[in-house]
Amino acid sequence: MANHYQILVVGGGNAGLSVASQLLRKRSNLNIGIIDPSEKHYYQPAWTLVGAGIFDIKTTVRNEKELIPKNTTWIKEAVSEFQPTENKVKCTSGDEFTYDYLVVCPGIQLDWYKIKGLKETLGKNNVSSNYSFQYAPYTWEMIENFKGGTAVFTNPTTPIKCGGAPHKIMYLACDYWRKKGILDKCEVHYISGANTIFGVKEYADTLKKVVSKYNIHVHYGANVTAINGADKTIEFVTKEIDENLNQKLSNKNAACYGIIETQKTDELKKVILNFDLCHAVPPQSAPDFIQNSPLRDPENPLGYVAIDKHTMQHVRFPNVFALGDCTNAPCSKTGAAIRKQAPVVVENLLAILDKKKMTAHYDGYSACPIPTQYGKLMLAEFDYSNTPKMTFPINQANPNWAMWILKTKILPWLYWNKILKGTA
Ligand SMILES: Cc1cc2nc3c(=O)[nH]c(=O)nc-3n(C[C@H](O)[C@H](O)[C@H](O)COP(=O)(O)OP(=O)(O)OC[C@H]3O[C@@H](n4cnc5c(N)ncnc54)[C@H](O)[C@@H]3O)c2cc1C
Incomplete structure (x- = not known):
């Protein structure tokens, strides 16, 4: 296997395969x-549907070997170091690879350990997370067997991949319990690090009605610190947040959710809740090997790759681009965002390669399909300015059946058959 490539892509997930396929469609002779x-x-967006009992987990995974675009070389190694001044990456095996152009997209890191006790209790004691291939099926087991009691759903204080996933599963669970006739025996809590249910007003207005319909107790500006599965307790610290007041929001990666910045002087209230069922979402950050590298944004506490949010080019190393969940672009981290980022990376990288001016521009587009009950979904689409950018000629803020079909049937098919092949 060669150890120099014209273009080296780090990470063969949603972003990496989309970019590699699109590059080859533009120029078949690239190395x-x-x-x-x-x-x-993994097709991670379907894990919400696995947790809701309508998708088989086996349909969300395929062999990477079958998806790697033809005429590229798959290097089955893990990068451990970036040396951008030498155009070189180092792998955990000690192997080194050099490049002319680098595309960085190894996804996001799940920091389970930042919630004390969570890792140990996942998959048992009625504690689960759709953020894990291993445990998403257990989410459904818990929801299906629930007989009533206190159900908690958490959302961390950091940006995460798919900001909607922590509450999507909550609405589906509530709808399932409603149909089963036990919702009035359930006390449902949403414990969230954000300051609102959704950062785009038009969509938030819909979700506030849904929260109220299911009688969900919301705790905003809350940081979950510990989950004890055996004792069935969850601990969080919070400062009282009123969603209707304008709180001071962090502008660092807040995307469509305002993350509350806690000051050292803030008085935080510690709350301990007993639960019978818990769906937990871990805090997230850039993978450690990015955080510890010269590619990181030194201003960003979570260590994401420092790129220009419009061109996707690294701010210090012009032959480096990044996209997907690993960047500091203040967009919502989704596959939908990657669909708009990938063509920008491809066009701008090829422009640089041809010694031309970059002209492609990413506007922060992202989408979040939020099911509000089985059979109905609100497709939230928006950009960096958090204004709605609706694709369809209907008011997408109204949950409807067509968008449900899009999420459950059309998007999974598009992902495997078009998006990864660079044709959608
Ligand atoms: C529960 C859940 C629900 C979601 N719902 C939606 C949704 O409805 N709509 C939507 O658009 N998005 C959704 N997403 C988000 C979406 O899945 C991600 O945004 C998307 O997968 C990010 O793509 P990526 O290529 O950046 O990272 P990934 O797809 O995670 O790929 C990263 C790749 O990098 C590789 N890698 C890791 N470390 C290294 C290393 N050291 N060296 C080399 N390679 C490495 C990994 O093996 C992996 O293949 C959801 C995610 C989850 C978890």
Whole structure:
């Protein structure tokens, strides 16, 4: 295997395969290497549907080998170091690879350990998370067998991939319990690090009605610190947040959710709740090997790759681009965002390669399909300015059946058959 590539892609997930395929469709003679250690490739957006009992987990995974674009080289290794001044990456095996152009997209890191006790109790004691291939099926087991009591759903204080996933599963669970006739025996709590249910007013207005319909107790500006599965307790610290007041929001990666910045002087209230069922979402950050590298944004506490949010080019190393969940672009981290980022990376990288001016521009587009009950979904689409950018000629803020079909049937098919192949 060669150790120099014209274009080296780090991470063969949603972003990496989309970009590699699109590059080859534009120019079939490019010499592209894709570094990724994983034998498996996951369609993560369907894990919400697995947790809701309507998707088989097996349909969300395929062999990476079958998806790697033809005419690229798959390097089955894990990158551990970036040396951008030498155009070189180092792998955990000690192998080194050099490049002319680098595309960085190894996804996001799940920091389970930042909630004390969570890792140990996942998959048992009625504690689960759709953020894990291993445990998403257990979410459904818990929801299906629930007989009533206190159900808690958490959302961390950091930006995460798919900001909607922590509450999507909550609405589906409530709807399931409603149909089963036990919702009035359920006390449902949403414990969230954000300051609102959704950062785009038009969509938030719909979700506030949904929250009220299911009688959900919301705790905003809350940081979950510990989950004790055996004792069935969850601990969080919070400062009282009123969603209707204008709180001071962090502008660092807040995306469509305002993350509350806590000051050292803030008085935080510690709350301990007993629960019978808990769906937890871990805090997230850039993978450690990015945080510890020269590619990171030194201003960003979570260590994301420092890019220009419109061109997707690294701010210090012009032959480096990044996209997907690993960047500091203040957009919502989704596959939908990648669909708009990938063509921008491709066009701008090829412009640089041709010694031309970059002209492609990413406007922060992202989308979040939020099911509000089985059979109905609100497709929230928006950009950096958090204004709605609706694709369809209907008011997408009204949950409807067509968008449900889009999420459950059309998007999974598009992902495997078009998006990863660079044709959508
Ligand atoms: C529960 C859940 C629900 C979601 N719902 C939606 C939704 O409805 N709509 C939507 O658009 N998005 C949704 N998403 C988000 C979406 O899945 C991600 O935004 C998307 O997968 C990010 O793509 P990526 O390529 O950046 O990272 P990934 O797809 O995670 O791929 C990263 C790749 O990098 C590789 N890698 C990791 N470390 C290394 C290393 N050291 N060296 C080399 N390679 C490495 C990994 O093996 C992996 O293949 C959801 C996610 C979850 C978890």
